[in-house]
Amino acid sequence: MEFLEFIPQQEKDIDLERIHRLRKTMQNRRASICSERARLITESFRRTEGEDYILRKAEAFAYILEHMTIYIQKDSLIFGNQASCNFAAPIFPEYSIDWVINELDEFDQRSGDIFQISAQVKQELREIAVYWHGNTHEDEVMKNTTTYILQAEKQGILHRGGISMSGDGHIVPDYALILQKGLRWFLNEAKMKLSDKSLTKENKSFYKAVIISLEGALHFIKRYSALAYKLAEIETDITRKQELLVIGKMCEALMEQPVQNFYEGCETCYLVHILQMIESNGHSFCYGRFDQYMYNLYERDIQKGTITKEKALEIITHLFLMNSSNNKVRPYGHTKFSQGYPLYSNLMISGYKPDCSDGTNELSYLCIEAMNLTKMAEPNFSMRYNKNTPRSLVRLAAKLIRTGCGMPSMFNDEVIIKSLENLGIPSKDARDYCAIGCVEIGIPGKYGHRSTGMTYVNWGKLLEIMLYNGVDPDSGIQMLQINGKQGSSINYNNYDEVWKAWEKVLRFYSDIAVDCDRICDNSLAFYDSDPFASCFVDNCMKLGKTLKNGGAKYDVISQSNIGPIIVGNALAVIKKLIFDDKKITWNQLLSAIKENWTGKEAMHIHKLVKQVPKFGNDEDYVDNIVKDVFNSYLKLLPDYKTNRYGKGPEISCYTMSTSNITSYVPNGFAVGATPDGRTARSPLNEGCSPTQGTDKNGPTAVINSVAKLPNEKIAAGQLLNMRFSPGTLAGNENLDKFIDFLEASVLKGIFHNQFNVVGTKTLLDAKKYPENYTDLIVRVAGYCAQFVSLMPETQDAIIARTENNW
Amino acid sequence: MEEKGIISTIQRYSIKDGPGIRSTVFMSGCNLRCKWCSNPELLDMSPKYMYFENRCVRCGSCVDTAVNNSISLSSNGCIIDREMCTNLDECMEICPKEAFEKIGMEITADDLVKKLLRDKVFYSQSGGGTTFSGGEPALQARFVIEAAQKLRQYGINTALDTAGAVKWDILSDIINHMDVVLYDIKTYKTKNHIAFTGIDNGIILENAQRIAKLKKDMIVRLIIVPGFNDSWEDLISRVNFVKTLGSSVKRIDFIQYHTLGVGKYKRLGMKYQITKIKKLDTKLIEKVMKIAADTGIKVTLQ
Ligand code: SF4
């Protein structure tokens, strides 16, 4: 079964064998480091000393595009390359260089996210490093970093991740406008703007930089034309030769004019995508609402008879696969926070149109089929849905989810649109939102840079230091004294005092985190000058400013807060056992925690702790406390301003997000046992999902709990991850019930949901480590049950059945 | 009167106990004793204690607590003399590792309904609701009726999962408050029925016909246990009987025997009665299913 539902009529128009080959190529690709970009930018920068930084960046961009190696991927209809070979990561020395040099000999020795690196590349990087050392974004950030921030980092509370040493990314260009106008149009606009006498210096440099960048990009595209013709000459396969000739012809005028057809449209999206990733090394450059802005072209071609559905599907499939050819290298320390070479290139389908009608179209279906054929980690595939989404589309999505690839990730229009309107964004724009990266939300072509994941704040650690009057038990550092006294001892007389302490700790460190955002943002405004990416986002062209300088129409950012559920569960334990029921004392709890729940007394307390309701079971007692925890942070936000407040954006504010990629694992390493019963150094909870192993009442209870949170205020993304066994989705009847479950979740008011449909391997692991899998629901005979609650024999039986294509 | 019932658990997101997404209420007490029963904890209404050997860390606390020296420690965990141990509650309390679990709790119909209502959106979206199962839910008729009445006031679909061996006036009373009846027919010949389940099935077959006459929607469940009721005659006579019930029957579920309940026996200190099990003749089942589907009834294999 190649397709989920699609039945090809024109089989010759979709070459499945070739798709398999291309997919194999991508699956077997090996990451490497490419020094080409680093060398070229250095050459260019050496020649532009003294000029405006943004112009230097633009000139370097054009210079790189002119001189970098280009190739056309074998077997692919979609072309364009970010580095000199497949899956090579370019180096961006302008953002940071020291770690690159320090880790040169370790790239190919890592235990995960390994990069091959040749001696020559190492040599080249060492040579250019001298030029950059001390003059990078990272250096600028370090220069301005306060001791407060450094201390909080030492405590394991703050983590700056990408923003302190790389570009910001998180951009969804206005693809609709790009397709409709072509790059030349943007270039001409910039020229026209330049003739305005009243421009500031900043404006002038911006428009000039846009012109340089776009000329560079247009020239780059033409290089592919020449290359394609050359390749066509020596190509022996007739079909491929023909394809190369088409590419050659296409690239003669691509983006000099509006896009001519669907194929050109897809190609343009891909080129703009990689061009952004050559300009800057941020991640999460996203496709936005692909099925929406591509539909006109598709419909026109179909009506004219110049394309078939099958061909369109083939092109989309190639586009998806080519996303696996791009790469980004991060310092090893950051890699733990984002494992698996992620680029977070989100591509979204369906959802309301700005006029509130449902936007589902044929391409929405084709994209799901394409994802089914490709099933690679990129693009990160997501779907919007709402009360009016056709059930047939939800069904197709459910079928893809059922294959176990974890996609699409499902976003609830009904809640998300409200969350954006709550920020003051007009409904028309709010309805046009898309996912950026993982679960962050933004308005395509109107948002500037990352809506989430500025500074990462470890709430698990906040909770821990709250137990010790502000002292971090690991580093011994005390930055605040909850009771006004030095040292770790503190006595709480009632829950109210505990709650106040939480608020105090949260405020203290959130303030520092905002400071940290500001410092990174300040530096990025300079070093991440990105005229190419900026010119496709409103209102940069109108205002003559880059995104980071206030060019974006909406400037909504957030930090990433990790572990809110741990905090809520812990507070519930403290409230119930110590103050409500008076079953244990504060000191008893503390010593049990110190012993990591081992020893007779501690074990007994652990049992009591485990019996206190946990979030994710539809228990109001604890769910309300978790809600309080969310609200305690939301309350702080109106006081926080971004650097761009009052400097251009129509809306500029902070919001909240629980999107935390894999950081909940390393953040957990930094935290000892916590009052919720979590053992020392184990992961924190993921997003707003229940802590691993504590939701025991099935998926509806999880939804009910999550629905109680202030989801309509978490406008930068509220992540929920659930796990189902393949058996619960097997067959039409179960699938139908799963679809009902999805639709009911929309009505319930959750923000987002994604699913792991696990197979035998995981089940075996679950059997071995049951404590990690209590949320795993499996079908047992006539009913569903929690997998780990079953006897080993039963588990074996179910494992065997799953293998039988149940 | 505020009725109280004894239940073990509420299983949410139940997808095999009737239409849509359901919550299944497992009720204690049963008047049959099927040899293959996979719910031994539900056979009678008294509370049951399960002992999870894999959670036990052999700390010995329960040994000291148990009266009459009724618990001793071995390398395989605790050996519990269930007759002598009259204070398992205390043992459970003292155990640091939750190695004991108590099954069976009293709940009022009101509280039960409140819990069930929490998934109302899921029920209404999917055409699902609540299924009373067990054990034999019909043994707690007044409780079930009160809960079902309340649920229906909220527009929630109700189902009864019964073996049918209950006096008609009681059963019919319950069924009046149900939208669907899941009805088990375990074997056809009376002699076998007595041997396998401990009771005569005359009343079961009669009640099935009466329910059908009421034109109530039925899902008939035919369990197949190799070596017991998997012969061609048994299966075909059950299928033929179901056909006589007419259009009331919306679906026939063939349910394959499974050993999923075996572990529970060990945890409860009970003996599982089936020691050896033959393999199921899948060809035979397919044939029977085909015949069952003849009349256009939906047939499933679980
Ligand atoms: S008290 Fe619990 S852990 Fe200790 S021996 Fe008894 S059952 Fe095992």
Ligand code: SF4
């Ligand atoms: S009717 Fe059901 S609960 Fe009762 S003994 Fe038989 S299988 Fe067990």
